[in-house]
Amino acid sequence: MKRQHIDKGVHSGFFLIALFSITALFLIMVFLFIESIPVFDHITIKEFIFGKYWYPTDDPADFGILALITGSVCVTLLSGMIAIPLGIMTAVYLAEIAPPKVAQIVKPVVELMASMPSVVIGFFAIVVVAPFIQKVFNIPVGLNMFNASLMLAFMAIPTICSISEDAVFCVPSALKEASFALGATHFETIIKVIIPAALSGICTAVILGLSRAIGETMVVLMAAGGAAMIPGSIFDPVRPLPATIAAEMAEAAFGSEHYHALFAIGLVLFGFTFIFNLVADYISYKFRQTGEASL
Amino acid sequence: MNRFAKLIFVLIISLLIASPEVFAGKLVIKGSTTVLPIAQKTAEAYMAQNPDVKISLSGGGSGNGIKAIIDGTTNIGNASRFIKTKEVNAANAKGVYPVPFRIALDAIVPVVNVKNKVSNLSMAQLKDIYLGKIKDWKELGGTPGKIVVISRDSSSGTFGVWKHLVMNKERVIPGALTVPSNGGVVQVVEKTPGAIGYVGLGYLTKELKAVKVEGVYGSRENTLNGSYPISRGLFMFTNGWPAGDTMGYISFILSKKGQKLVEQAGSIPLF
Numbered sequence: 001m002k003r004q005h006i007d008k009g010v011h012s013g014f015f016l017i018a019l020f021s022i023t024a025l026f027l028i029m030v031f032l033f034i035e036s037i038p039v040f041d042h043i044t045i046k047e048f049i050f051g052k053y054w055y056p057t058d059d060p061a062d063f064g065i066l067a068l069i070t071g072s073v074c075v076t077l078l079s080g081m082i083a084i085p086l087g088i089m090t091a092v093y094l095a096e097i098a099p100p101k102v103a104q105i106v107k108p109v110v111e112l113m114a115s116m117p118s119v120v121i122g123f124f125a126i127v128v129v130a131p132f133i134q135k136v137f138n139i140p141v142g143l144n145m146f147n148a149s150l151m152l153a154f155m156a157i158p159t160i161c162s163i164s165e166d167a168v169f170c171v172p173s174a175l176k177e178a179s180f181a182l183g184a185t186h187f188e189t190i191i192k193v194i195i196p197a198a199l200s201g202i203c204t205a206v207i208l209g210l211s212r213a214i215g216e217t218m219v220v221l222m223a224a225g226g227a228a229m230i231p232g233s234i235f236d237p238v239r240p241l242p243a244t245i246a247a248e249m250a251e252a253a254f255g256s257e258h259y260h261a262l263f264a265i266g267l268v269l270f271g272f273t274f275i276f277n278l279v280a281d282y283i284s285y286k287f288r289q290t291g292e293a294s295l
Numbered sequence: 296m297n298r299f300a301k302l303i304f305v306l307i308i309s310l311l312i313a314s315p316e317v318f319a320g321k322l323v324i325k326g327s328t329t330v331l332p333i334a335q336k337t338a339e340a341y342m343a344q345n346p347d348v349k350i351s352l353s354g355g356g357s358g359n360g361i362k363a364i365i366d367g368t369t370n371i372g373n374a375s376r377f378i379k380t381k382e383v384n385a386a387n388a389k390g391v392y393p394v395p396f397r398i399a400l401d402a403i404v405p406v407v408n409v410k411n412k413v414s415n416l417s418m419a420q421l422k423d424i425y426l427g428k429i430k431d432w433k434e435l436g437g438t439p440g441k442i443v444v445i446s447r448d449s450s451s452g453t454f455g456v457w458k459h460l461v462m463n464k465e466r467v468i469p470g471a472l473t474v475p476s477n478g479g480v481v482q483v484v485e486k487t488p489g490a491i492g493y494v495g496l497g498y499l500t501k502e503l504k505a506v507k508v509e510g511v512y513g514s515r516e517n518t519l520n521g522s523y524p525i526s527r528g529l530f531m532f533t534n535g536w537p538a539g540d541t542m543g544y545i546s547f548i549l550s551k552k553g554q555k556l557v558e559q560a561g562s563i564p565l566f
Contacts, residue, residue, distance in 0.1 A: 055466055057449045067469065126479075131486050140441045140489045143472060226448070226473035237472050247448040247475045250356035253382050254365060 032270060036263035039063065048264060054228040054239075056248065056258040063261045065268065067228045071238030072272070074231055075148050075224060076214045082153035083213070084206055087160030088195075091202075094161070095168040096190055107165070114158035122222030125151045130223070139235045141225065146234045148224035152216055156209035163208060167201020168194060200287035204280045211276035215269065217242035241269045322350045322540050326360015326373030327452055328476070329495055330529050332560040333399055334373060337548050340556055344547075348540050357452040364532050365391050370541045372532040375401065375452030393532045398548050400563040402496040402526040403456055404513035406480070406503040408488050413437040415507040418524060421461050424491060427468035432489065444471040445483055445492035453477065456527040457493055493525075497561025515563045529562060 040048070043063055051064015090110065094103045129150065130142030171194050179189040195202070225237020226247065245262050252258040324334050331354045338350040355363075360372035365386045378393055386393050405421060407413060413435050416424075423429045424442055433439040446467050447454040458464065474480050480492040485502045496513060499505055505513060508524055517523035531548070533541055547553045554564035 053469065055449065057455070058464075058466065126482055126486075130483075134487065141443045141472065141483075141487050143483060221475060222479075226475075227470050228473075229469035237470070239473065247473070250359050253358050253379060253385070254362035255385055256381055 029270070032263060032266055036260055036267045039257055039260035039264050042257050048261075049268075052230070054244070056252070056261060061257060063257070065241070065244075065265060067230045068239055068241050068244055068265065069268065070230045071145070071224070071228075072214055072240040072242075072269075074234075075145055075152060075220060075238060075240050076210055078145060078149035078234060079152035079156060079213045080206070080210050082149060083156040083160055083209060086153070087157045087205070087209060088164050088202060090157070090161045091164035091168055091205075092190060092195070095165050096186075096194065107162075110158050110161050112158075113154070114162075116155075118155065118216060118218040119222075121151050121155060122219045125219065125223035137235065141237065143223055143225040143237060144235050145224060145231055145238045148220050148238070148240075149234075151219045151223050152213040155216060155219065156213045159212050160205045160209035163205030164198065164202045167198040167205065170201070171197045200284050203287070204284040207276050207280035207283070211273045211280075214240075214276070215242060215273050217246045221246050241265050241272075245269075320347075320349065320540075322348060322371070322544060323363075323369040324350060324371045324373065324531075325353050325355055325363045325369040326371075327357040327375040327529070328354045329357075329375040329401065329452060329562075330360075330373035330398075330531070332497070333529065333548070333557050333562055334371075334531075336556040336560045337553050338544070340552070341544050341547050345540070345543070348543075350544070361386075361393070361532060364393050364534055365389055367391065367534065370533065370537075371544070374530045374532060375527065376455045377528070377530065378532065391534050393534060394536055396531045396533070396545050396549070397528040397565065398531050398545075399529040399554075399557045399565060400518055400526055401529055402513045402515075402518040402523055402563065403453060403460075403493050404496055404499060404525070405491060405493050405506045405508065406484050406499070407491050407506055408484055409502065409504050410488050411437060411504055413506065414504070415510055417509055418461060421508070422463065422465070425462060425467045425471065426465060427470065440489045443487050443490040444468065445480055445487075445490050446471040446473050447477075447480065447493075448473050448475055451475075452527075453493070453495060457525070460525050460527075495561075496563065518563050526563075 043051070048063055048065060049069070050066050051062060052066050053062040053064050054067060055062040094107055094110075098106065125147055126143065129147050132142070133139070133147060134142035175193055175197055176189055179193045184192070220240045221243040224240055224243060226239045226243060227237040228239045228244070229236070231238050245265055248258070249262050252262055324338065331352070334352055338352055342348055342350055357374035357376055360369070360374050361378055361382050362372075363369035364372035365382065372393075378395065383393065405416060411432070413432065416435065420429065420435060425444060425446065427444070429435065430442055431439060432442055444467070447457070458467070472483065474483055474492070477494045477498045480494050481498055481500060481503060484490045484492045491506075494503075496515070496518075511517050511523050513523050513525065518526045531545060533545070537545055548557070549565070554566060557564045
């Protein structure tokens with residue numbers, strides 16, 4: 001009897017804790033909605049999303065975030081192009097090729113990269129990377145899309161690498177052995193058997209990595225240059241969504257249109273990461289490898 | 296009757312004397328990062344003089360300082376710009392009446408890379424650079440090369456003054472790099488040969504080249520005598536006419552001693 005009571009107590013205790021964190025998150029979401037809605041009294045959603053000019057403090061002000069969305073998307077895509085191959089190849093190397101001793105050292109190091117504070121990476125981007133790419137590519141300024149993407153890639157690699165490594169590692173060894181038995185080389189086995197078998201895990205890794213890149217604030221604030229224009233080349237400065245919020249929220253007049261517009265940007269950003277996570281969830285569910293027969 | 300008047304007089308006097316006791320305790324100051332060094336220096340000195348007063352200081356930007364006054368979460372809100380009409384309306388709607396105190400002056404100086412040969416620009420040239428009409432240094436008599444325009448975030452106090460005084464309310468080109476702080480502008484201009492930016496007078500370093508505006512150096516003397524065209528006032532706002540320690544602190548800043556500290560903090564004292 002008494003043990004059952006304790007058990008019930010534990011149950012409801014954990015339920016309350018779970019409820020508390022979910023409610024807190026939910027309330028933040030509600031707050032985001034409530035604070036962003038008033039801006040649409042002044043402009044339509046279409047003007048907001050597709051407006052080309054972001055001049056929030058002018059009179060009359062312009063609240064078009066197309067350039068900001070483009071900036072975010074471009075930076076994320078470019079960082080993906082750098083981080084995805086590097087992350088996946090590192091993962092394959094660690095799980096398949098590296099001798100155990102090397103993997104034991106490299107893996108924690110890669111995971112340590114994830115714990116690097118983003119402000120440090122941003123500072124590094126300004127002080128070291130910017131002058132470097134300025135000189136190498138002979139461009140007028142080093143704070144641009146390329147610099148920010150490079151730094152974001154650096155931050156996304158640990159996520160992509162460690163999740164894909166788990167996926168590759170979990171491929172049943174029977175598959176591998178079957179491939180070897182058929183006379184395939186190690187390389188052929190990796191390309192044709194192991195990567196396809198681990199694909200769902202790798203896709204989840206990629207999407208989570210990219211969603212980290214699109215939501216990252218400090219690095220893009222410091223390294224992307226902050227020009228609210230639609231970029232013409234990868235060496236143009238851009239101003240991604242999170243950087244705009246971070247840079248302007250502190251000085252936006254409380255309760256003004258600008259203030260609400262910044263919350264609306266937050267909502268758009270939330271939409272992006274929400275979709276990313278939804279897709280990651282879907283892929284990992286839909287293409288889950290169950291047993292060895294489904295390849 | 297006469298005794299009665301005397302009694303009231305004594306009562307008022309004792310209240311006035313006692314009032315610092317009543318209000319003694321915490322003084323909260325928030326707002327502009329430009330005003331922060333001044334607030335820091337003066338707060339330390341004020342606390343040394345009045346050990347029973349505890350001042351808590353934080354930055355956050357001009358908008359936040361004024362917002363904190365409106366919300367009633369601070370005694371003093373710092374701002375590197377004057378209060379906007381919108382903010383006054385928001386304050387009045389909450390029954391708050393912000394009172395401004397100009398505590399110091401600040402000049403905004405256009406800066407270029409040390410390697411740049413251009414040393415004087417007119418207000419019209421500055422405006423055209425920031426409008427994107429002048430794109431190359433050779434148009435200004437410098438070494439040919441693209442001008443990298445560096446501006447501050449559209450909601451910063453420094454940007455507001457720049458826009459008001461230089462841009463004459465016209466828009467800075469979207470392609471201008473925006474940097475979130477004075478220190479950030481210094482960093483970028485130092486490292487970028489073709490860059491032009493603007494910073495508060497206190498942020499000038501040897502690694503930067505200050506450009507004369509209309510032939511006048513941005514300096515303390517030229518700001519005080521009015522010949523330097525790009526200067527601004529730094530403000531502290533209170534809710535209603537201040538009393539107690541808030542009054543004591545503000546009078547301290549406006550005293551000779553306080554203004555000396557303003558100068559030490561890198562801004563221009565009022566007298």
